Amino acid sequence: xxxxxxxxxxxxxxxxxxxxxxxxxxxxxxxxxxxxxxxxxxxxxxxxxxxxxxxxxxxxxxxxxxxxxxxxxxxxxxxxxxxxxxxxxxxxxxxxxxxxxxxxxxxx
Amino acid sequence: xxxxxxxxxxxxxxxxxxxxxxxxxxxxxxxxxxxxxxxxxxxxxxxxxxxxxxxxxxxxxxxxxxxxxxxxxxxxxxxxxxxxxxxxxxxxxxxxxxxxxxxxxxxx
DNA sequence: ACAATGTATAAGCATTTGCTTATATATCTG
DNA sequence: CAGATATATAAGCAAATGCTTATACATTGT
Numbered sequence: 132x133x134x135x136x137x138x139x140x141x142x143x144x145x146x147x148x149x150x151x152x153x154x155x156x157x158x159x160x161x162x163x164x165x166x167x168x169x170x171x172x173x174x175x176x177x178x179x180x181x182x183x184x185x186x187x188x189x190x191x192x193x194x195x196x197x198x199x200x201x202x203x204x205x206x207x208x209x210x211x212x213x214x215x216x217x218x219x220x221x222x223x224x225x226x227x228x229x230x231x232x233x234x235x236x237x238x239x
Numbered sequence: 240x241x242x243x244x245x246x247x248x249x250x251x252x253x254x255x256x257x258x259x260x261x262x263x264x265x266x267x268x269x270x271x272x273x274x275x276x277x278x279x280x281x282x283x284x285x286x287x288x289x290x291x292x293x294x295x296x297x298x299x300x301x302x303x304x305x306x307x308x309x310x311x312x313x314x315x316x317x318x319x320x321x322x323x324x325x326x327x328x329x330x331x332x333x334x335x336x337x338x339x340x341x342x343x344x345x346x347x
Numbered sequence: 348a349c350a351a352t353g354t355a356t357a358a359g360c361a362t363t364t365g366c367t368t369a370t371a372t373a374t375c376t377g
Numbered sequence: 378c379a380g381a382t383a384t385a386t387a388a389g390c391a392a393a394t395g396c397t398t399a400t401a402c403a404t405t406g407t
Contacts, residue, residue, distance in 0.1 A: 135256065138259075139254060139255075139256050139259075142250055142253055142254035142259075143254040145250055146247060146250035146251040146254045147247075147364085147365075148243065148247050149365080149366095150365090151247075151250075158328060158331065164383080164384095165383070165384060165385095166382085166383060166384080169383095169384095174365085174366070174367090175366075175367065175368085176383085176384075176385090177366085177367075177368085177369095177384090177385075177386080177387095178365070178366060178367080179384095180384065180385055180386085181365075181366085181385090181386090182365090183384095183385095184385085184386095198373090198374055198375070198383085199373065199374040199375065199382065199383045199384070200374095200382095200383065200384085201383075201384065201385090205328075205331055207331045209331075210325065210328055210331055213321075213325065214325060217318065217321065217322060217325065220266060220313075220318055223266065223313055223315045223317075223318055255394085255395075257395080257396095258395090272353080272354095273353070273354060273355090274352085274353060274354080277353095277354095282395085282396070282397090283396075283397065283398085284353085284354075284355090285354090285355075285356080285357095285396085285397075285398085285399095286395070286396060286397080287354095288354060288355055288356085289355090289356090289395075289396085290395090291354095291355095292355085292356095306353090306403090306404060306405070307352065307353045307354070307403065307404045307405065308352095308353065308354085308404095309353075309354065309355090
């Protein structure tokens with residue numbers, strides 16, 4: 132069952148390109164400290180911090196404090212509302228299913 | 240390949256609950272005239288009209304003029320940017336793959 | 348031709364958003 | 378302890394967003 136509010140929260144959070152880029156970097160790099168995300172970013176440290184809060188609130192990332200470092204990593208279940216919602220529209224991306232089947236074979 | 244701008248556009252467009260509800264109704268009901276969407280909605284006719292424009296601009300729906308009626312239907316490829324983007328994060332919703340496999344069997 | 352209907356657009360407005368600078372609050376290090 | 382480092386929060390602001398009412402513009406029916 133899809134929880135409207137969660138879906139809205141996840142979509143709104145990922146809709147912003149800067150914030151989505153932060154999410155993508157965390158996903159790619161595994162566990163990253165906030166500082167690592169600030170470096171190589173165009174926006175300020177507070178901006179990144181605010182984006183991280185948004186990602187946390189949406190359940191998309193989790194944090195692990197270690198001294199003065201705050202390490203972020205992707206929360207696997209965070210994308211579930213989006214995946215589930217798209218599942219309801221599979222008829223509309225039916226052509227894509229072939230590609231997905233290939234992916235499934237890979238993961239076997 | 241994922242086109243950033245398109246993905247942002249699709250996500251931003253679907254992130255709004257009212258607009259997403261409009262999209263969902265079009266998907267469910269097939270081809271609907273704008274009036275049909277206004278009825279049963281809480282917002283005004285112009286609001287619906289503006290949401291339809293946004294959905295059109297994002298490539299999520301298409302329109303067919305017939306006299307003074309404007310019929311809307313879902314554009315299958317519209318969700319592709321979202322599906323493709325999620326495909327890159329399949330490792331993070333791996334648990335969901337079982338469910339997807341079931342879906343795939345259904346569609347065979 | 349005239350009124351009614353279906354739809355889009357314009358203008359205005361309150362709210363939300365994403366950023367900035369400035370400032371806290373911890374923690375580590377010499 | 379004092380300074381440096383890592384991070385978060387507060388305050389302020391311009392831009393974007395989603396809605397409203399008012400109005401325009403076709404098309405249809407009488």
